[in-house]
Amino acid sequence: MQVTVEKPETGLEHKINVTLPAGDLDSKVEQRLAQMRRTVKMDGFRPGKVPMSVVKKRYGGQVRQEMMGETVQQSFYDAVAKESLNIAGYPQFQELDEKDGNIIYSATFEVFPELELPKFSSLKIETVTAEITDKDVEKMVTRLREQKMAWKPANGNKKAKEGDQVIIDFVGKKDGKEFEGGKAEEVPLELGSGRMIPGFEDGIVGMKKNEEKTIEVTFPEDYQSDELKGQTVTFDITVHSVQTKVLPEINEEFVKEFGIEEGTEEALVKEIRSNMEKELKRSVENKNRTAVLDALAEKVEAELPQAMIDQEANALMERQLEQFQQQGLKAEDIGLTADAFKPEAEKRVKIGLILGEVIKEYKIEATDEARQAFIQDQASSYEDPQEVIEWYAKNPQAQKEIDAILVEREITNKILSEAKAKEVSKSFEEIVGPAA
Numbered sequence: 001m002q003v004t005v006e007k008p009e010t011g012l013e014h015k016i017n018v019t020l021p022a023g024d025l026d027s028k029v030e031q032r033l034a035q036m037r038r039t040v041k042m043d044g045f046r047p048g049k050v051p052m053s054v055v056k057k058r059y060g061g062q063v064r065q066e067m068m069g070e071t072v073q074q075s076f077y078d079a080v081a082k083e084s085l086n087i088a089g090y091p092q093f094q095e096l097d098e099k100d101g102n103i104i105y106s107a108t109f110e111v112f113p114e115l116e117l118p119k120f121s122s123l124k125i126e127t128v129t130a131e132i133t134d135k136d137v138e139k140m141v142t143r144l145r146e147q148k149m150a151w152k153p154a155n156g157n158k159k160a161k162e163g164d165q166v167i168i169d170f171v172g173k174k175d176g177k178e179f180e181g182g183k184a185e186e187v188p189l190e191l192g193s194g195r196m197i198p199g200f201e202d203g204i205v206g207m208k209k210n211e212e213k214t215i216e217v218t219f220p221e222d223y224q225s226d227e228l229k230g231q232t233v234t235f236d237i238t239v240h241s242v243q244t245k246v247l248p249e250i251n252e253e254f255v256k257e258f259g260i261e262e263g264t265e266e267a268l269v270k271e272i273r274s275n276m277e278k279e280l281k282r283s284v285e286n287k288n289r290t291a292v293l294d295a296l297a298e299k300v301e302a303e304l305p306q307a308m309i310d311q312e313a314n315a316l317m318e319r320q321l322e323q324f325q326q327q328g329l330k331a332e333d334i335g336l337t338a339d340a341f342k343p344e345a346e347k348r349v350k351i352g353l354i355l356g357e358v359i360k361e362y363k364i365e366a367t368d369e370a371r372q373a374f375i376q377d378q379a380s381s382y383e384d385p386q387e388v389i390e391w392y393a394k395n396p397q398a399q400k401e402i403d404a405i406l407v408e409r410e411i412t413n414k415i416l417s418e419a420k421a422k423e424v425s426k427s428f429e430e431i432v433g434p435a436a
C-alpha cells in the first residue's frame with residue numbers, strides 16, 4: 001500500500017492519497033460469493049447447487065461494491081495509523097477508482113489540534129459557597145404547603161387583590177359586538193398569574209362578589225388571531241366569588257403525604273433540610289466546575305475540528321427536538337436548525353479537548369473507591385438504596401458517566417488547588433434558584 005499525506009500550512013484538514021493492490025479485493029469477492037453459493041436460493045436449483053457463474057452474474061456487482069467499501073475503509077484506517085494521524089470526526093472519500101490492478105482513492109479529514117495547557121497558577125477563578133439557613137427551610141416548607149393549598153370563598157365585602165382567585169363570567173366585544181372565543185362562564189382565575197392578556201387581570205383587582213364591570217384592554221401585536229392582534233376591545237366582567245388561599249396545617253396527615261412515616265413537623269423539617277443540603281452541594285459543585293472549565297478554556301487558544309462541532313450541534317438539536325416532541329410539539333413546526341446550537345457546540349468541543357489533554361498530561365482517572373462512594377451517596381436518597389447500587393452494577397454505561405463526573409471533579413480540585421481562586425458567599429436561592 002502506497003500512502004502520501006498532504007498537510008495544510010494552516011488549519012486542521014488533511015488529505016491522504018492511497019494506492020493498494022486490487023488483488024486482495026478480488027480474493028475477498030470470490031470468498032464472499034462462495035459463501036453465498038452455499039445458501040442462496042434460486043428457482044430451478046437445489047440449495048447449495050447454484051452454479052458459481054450464475055451467482056456471480058446475479059450478485060457479483062453488489063458484492064464487489066460491498067467489498068470495495070470495506071477494503072477502502074479498512075485501508076484508510078491502516079494508512080492513518082501508519083502515518084500516526086489522530087483523526088477528528090469522519091473522513092470524506094473522493095476520487096475512488098480502479099486502474100492497472102490497483103485501487104486508488106483520496107480522503108480528506110480533520111485531525112485533533114495540538115493543545116498547550118496554561119499553568120494553572122495563572123488562572124483567576126471566582127467560586128461560590130453557600131449555607132442553608134432556617135429561613136430557607138421555612139420558605140421550602142411554605143412552598144410544600146402551597147402545593148397542597150385550597151381556595152376558600154371570602155366574605156362578600158372582600159375586594160379582590162393580586163394572589164386571590166376569582167370565579168368570573170366574561171364577554172369580550174370589539175366595536176360593541178361579541179367576538180369569537182371571547183366569552184366564558186364560571187372561569188377560575190388567580191390574579192397576578194399572567195394567564196390572560198395584559199390589563200385583563202389588573203382590571204379585576206378591587207372588584208367584589210356579585211360586582212359587574214366593563215374593562216378596556218388591548219391585545220398584543222403578536223397575538224395569534226389576526227383579527228384581534230393590536231386591537232382595543234372591552235370585556236364585561238361578572239365576579240361570582242372572591243377566594244383566598246388556605247394553607248394546610250402541618251399535621252401528621254400532611255407530613256405523611258411526603259413519605260415521612262414519623263408524621264411530625266420536626267421529621268419533615270429534618271428531611272427537607274437534608275434534601276436541600278444535597279441539592280445545594282450539587283449546585284455549588286456544578287457552578288464551581290463550570291467556572292474552572294470556563295477559565296481554563298479562555299486561556300487555551302485552539303482551532304477546533306469543524307466536523308466535531310457539527311456533530312455536537314446536531315446532537316444538541318436532536319436532544320432539544322426530543323424535549324419538544326415530549327411536550328406534544330411537532331418537529332416540522334419548530335423550525336430548529338443545527339446552526340442555532342453552534343456556539344454551545346464549540347464551547348463543549350473545546351472543553352472536551354482540553355479535558356482530554358489534562359487527563360493525559362496528569363494521568364487522572366476515576367478510582368473504584370471513588371466510584372463506589374459516589375454510587376453510595378446517590379443511592380442514599382432512595383427508599384431502597386441496595387436496589388440502586390445493583391442497578392449501577394448492571395449498567396456499565398451508567399458507571400462510565402459516573403467516571404466522567406469523578407474525573408472532572410478531580411480536575412476541578414487540582415486546578416483550584418493551584419489557581420488564584422476567590423470565594424464568594426451566596427444565598428441558597430441565588431445558587432439553586434427559587435424553584436428548587
